[in-house]
Amino acid sequence: MLDQAQRILKDVFGYDSFRGRQGAIIERVASGGDALVLMPTGGGKSLCFQVPALLRDGLAVVVSPLIALMEDQVATLNELGVAAVALNSSLSTEEQIEIAGRIRRGEIKLLYVAPERLVQPRMLSFLEGLEIALFAIDEAHCVSQWGHDFRPEYLQLGQLAELFPDVPRIALTATADMRTREEIVQRLHLQSAERFLSSFDRPNIFYRIVPKEQPRKQLLSFLTPRKGDAGIIYCLSRKKVEEVASFLCDQGFPALPYHAGLSNDLRAYHQRRFLNEEGLIMVATIAFGMGIDKPNVRFVAHMDLPKSLEAYYQETGRAGRDGLPADAWMTYGLQDVIFLKQMLNNSEGDERHKRIEQHKLDAMLALCEETRCRRQALLKYFDEELEKPCGHCDNCVDAIQTWDATEPARQALSAIYRTGQRFGVGHLVDVLQGRENDKVRDLGHQHLSVFGIGKSMNDGEWRSLFRQLVSRGLVELDLEGFGGLRLSDSCRPLLKGEVSLQLRRDLKPQQSAKASGSAASQLVRSDEKTLWEALRTLRRKLAEEHSVPPYVIFPDATLLEMLRSKPSTLPEMAQVSGVGARKLERYGEAFLEVLNGGEETPRAVADLRHELVSLARAGMTPAQIASQLSCTEKSVYSMLADAIGRQQLSLEQALDLPEELLGEIQDAFLDGEGELPPVAEIIEQFAGQVDPGVLYCVRAALQAEFEA
Numbered sequence: 001m002l003d004q005a006q007r008i009l010k011d012v013f014g015y016d017s018f019r020g021r022q023g024a025i026i027e028r029v030a031s032g033g034d035a036l037v038l039m040p041t042g043g044g045k046s047l048c049f050q051v052p053a054l055l056r057d058g059l060a061v062v063v064s065p066l067i068a069l070m071e072d073q074v075a076t077l078n079e080l081g082v083a084a085v086a087l088n089s090s091l092s093t094e095e096q097i098e099i100a101g102r103i104r105r106g107e108i109k110l111l112y113v114a115p116e117r118l119v120q121p122r123m124l125s126f127l128e129g130l131e132i133a134l135f136a137i138d139e140a141h142c143v144s145q146w147g148h149d150f151r152p153e154y155l156q157l158g159q160l161a162e163l164f165p166d167v168p169r170i171a172l173t174a175t176a177d178m179r180t181r182e183e184i185v186q187r188l189h190l191q192s193a194e195r196f197l198s199s200f201d202r203p204n205i206f207y208r209i210v211p212k213e214q215p216r217k218q219l220l221s222f223l224t225p226r227k228g229d230a231g232i233i234y235c236l237s238r239k240k241v242e243e244v245a246s247f248l249c250d251q252g253f254p255a256l257p258y259h260a261g262l263s264n265d266l267r268a269y270h271q272r273r274f275l276n277e278e279g280l281i282m283v284a285t286i287a288f289g290m291g292i293d294k295p296n297v298r299f300v301a302h303m304d305l306p307k308s309l310e311a312y313y314q315e316t317g318r319a320g321r322d323g324l325p326a327d328a329w330m331t332y333g334l335q336d337v338i339f340l341k342q343m344l345n346n347s348e349g350d351e352r353h354k355r356i357e358q359h360k361l362d363a364m365l366a367l368c369e370e371t372r373c374r375r376q377a378l379l380k381y382f383d384e385e386l387e388k389p390c391g392h393c394d395n396c397v398d399a400i401q402t403w404d405a406t407e408p409a410r411q412a413l414s415a416i417y418r419t420g421q422r423f424g425v426g427h428l429v430d431v432l433q434g435r436e437n438d439k440v441r442d443l444g445h446q447h448l449s450v451f452g453i454g455k456s457m458n459d460g461e462w463r464s465l466f467r468q469l470v471s472r473g474l475v476e477l478d479l480e481g482f483g484g485l486r487l488s489d490s491c492r493p494l495l496k497g498e499v500s501l502q503l504r505r506d507l508k509p510q511q512s513a514k515a516s517g518s519a520a521s522q523l524v525r526s527d528e529k530t531l532w533e534a535l536r537t538l539r540r541k542l543a544e545e546h547s548v549p550p551y552v553i554f555p556d557a558t559l560l561e562m563l564r565s566k567p568s569t570l571p572e573m574a575q576v577s578g579v580g581a582r583k584l585e586r587y588g589e590a591f592l593e594v595l596n597g598g599e600e601t602p603r604a605v606a607d608l609r610h611e612l613v614s615l616a617r618a619g620m621t622p623a624q625i626a627s628q629l630s631c632t633e634k635s636v637y638s639m640l641a642d643a644i645g646r647q648q649l650s651l652e653q654a655l656d657l658p659e660e661l662l663g664e665i666q667d668a669f670l671d672g673e674g675e676l677p678p679v680a681e682i683i684e685q686f687a688g689q690v691d692p693g694v695l696y697c698v699r700a701a702l703q704a705e706f707e708a
Helices: 002-013 022-030 045-055 067-079 093-104 121-128 152-163 178-187 215-226 238-250 264-276 309-316 334-346 351-368 374-381 394-398 406-418 425-433 438-443 459-471 489-495 526-546 556-565 570-574 581-597 605-617 622-629 633-645 659-670 692-707
Strands: 035-038 059-063 084-087 110-113 132-137 169-173 194-197 205-211 230-234 255-258 281-284 297-302 326-332 402-404 475-478 484-487 502-504
Touching: 002 022, 002 045, 002 581, 022 035, 022 045, 022 194, 035 045, 035 178, 045 059, 045 132, 045 169, 067 084, 067 110, 067 264, 067 581, 084 093, 121 152, 132 152, 152 178, 169 178, 205 374, 205 394, 205 459, 215 230, 215 238, 215 297, 215 326, 238 255, 238 281, 255 264, 264 281, 297 309, 309 351, 309 374, 334 351, 334 459, 334 475, 351 374, 351 459, 374 394, 406 425, 406 459, 406 475, 406 484, 406 489, 425 438, 425 459, 459 475, 459 502, 484 489, 526 556, 526 581, 556 581, 570 581, 605 622, 605 633, 622 633, 633 692, 659 692
Parallel strands: 035 169, 035 194, 059 110, 059 132, 084 110, 132 169, 205 326, 230 281, 230 297, 255 281, 297 326
Antiparallel strands: 402 502, 475 484
16 A cells, blocks of 8 residues: 555655655555644645545545635645645635535545534535545644634534544644643544654754844844745734834835734735745734645744744744745743733633643743753653754854853842832833932832942843743732732742852844854855746746646745756656656646756855855854755765865864864874874764764864874
């Protein structure tokens, strides 16, 4: 069966091999078994039910919560030559009758339907008279009453097990912790389902979180090098969505607002534009995004703190679905925490639910103030261990420092206590800085013992300290009043001098605004840009002709492979990942014409090396340099070794190795007498410890010393 699935994968979808656990999932469902699939966004969930649908007899029914998602997947399948339709409220009665007739005649292979429509007695009765291949329940976490995407109609999908006992069911989600997974199994009656839990890691996403100081200015610093990229910016309020979208348009960035306050037609229009046009930015509340299949979203930015790590993971996961480099950027401040805690405090629901939501918010805060690898912390929340720091987040790249904040923290706690535990950060900082303004004088706070004792720190440092005291639970927010600060019981040991306190040192704005090294905007080299734009122009033209989004013709990853592999014949084009038989027949010649008529000028090696030296000096890792220059890590190490040999780079600039390990490698080279041994002689000694390229770099540095 897997051989047949492989043929479908290549002939229909244009891919050579399955990724991760796709093969095992497809085999399970195609042979009639149930499956629960947890796979990160961009991991290829759709293939897990689309391939079995083509392997099995009958109609495959796909439950999907959003019309936009249904239409997107139907358009993609139709382009591949697969007969798929969506039944939703946007269709007229005549159109629905026509679709029903095509289904009865066996002309349709996949039917996409919303959960509320599927569970209607009339619809279930219609399906009972057909041969059903499988049921696929997408976004299955919507069944969880504790989740942020809860959809009541999902609770009724459990009856499929009773009505269609012999039909395999596959439930799929990208976001589900252990409790949510159990809830999916229980409510959808999937006790006999095999569970396929893939890694939550999205290694192509670079995570950066910065303290909110001048948010619009910070956003512009982030967006400027990414001009022309598609992205999503999340804000907590509708008003802020409108303001940020307007601000970006004024700054020359094409941005559209999206929130529940807009009419359905306008929201649908903006969503269509985002899917169909290149380089648009959608500024949105959380009302936007679930099921967005656009693979080339190059960044997701948060202007405010999300309310949970589940929400943050799901929202950032909309970037880089094509596996190419992408950015997740966020700015947050204490006001976000106050706003979210007040929302939670005023929300409906029992105390247990509020406690769970509070725990989730605390975990989100902890990630923001984390001093270790962000990816390790994020994955740990989802019960997954990442052995080593990722080297691809701000904390890894910037080497975040901590400082002994014991005494300033005690001063801050005293200021809260002596001012009556009812004032916000702004007033407390004024008191600590000794500012005798009207408010301070009216309250008589210039006479307090804490007045002016904090002049050794600036306002930004004090704000950072107060923010971290809240995130550590040493200080609480007065949610009944206006967000003033008050002491919590857990601060007593610190006030009494029984414990010390280490806090994160925030980077200066210019440091945190530097290039993240993710190369999200540098998918192509400068010498490739002309041909790259020619391929994108052709794709856009074909997309308009066929009334589908450009990525439905070919995603960026496929265009990039064309650009690099330069196929010159149809058989060669057929080898490009993502070019199936139908697309080869439809578009192969047109893309070959562009490729063969737009030969790129080979890049001067000297220019490439010059850029590599600059990136290494800027502190980028070999992996990040490889991504930036669009070449292999092996090539990067080779060029690094060459630059070290020419003394254009020091070993410390090129590599970040622990001193002890570096000493061991140097000793291995120096153990013999006379000339340095070749790398091949010591490579086994360090197998699994370092990339072989590291050994070439160390040898080049030693050789340069000998010849100096």
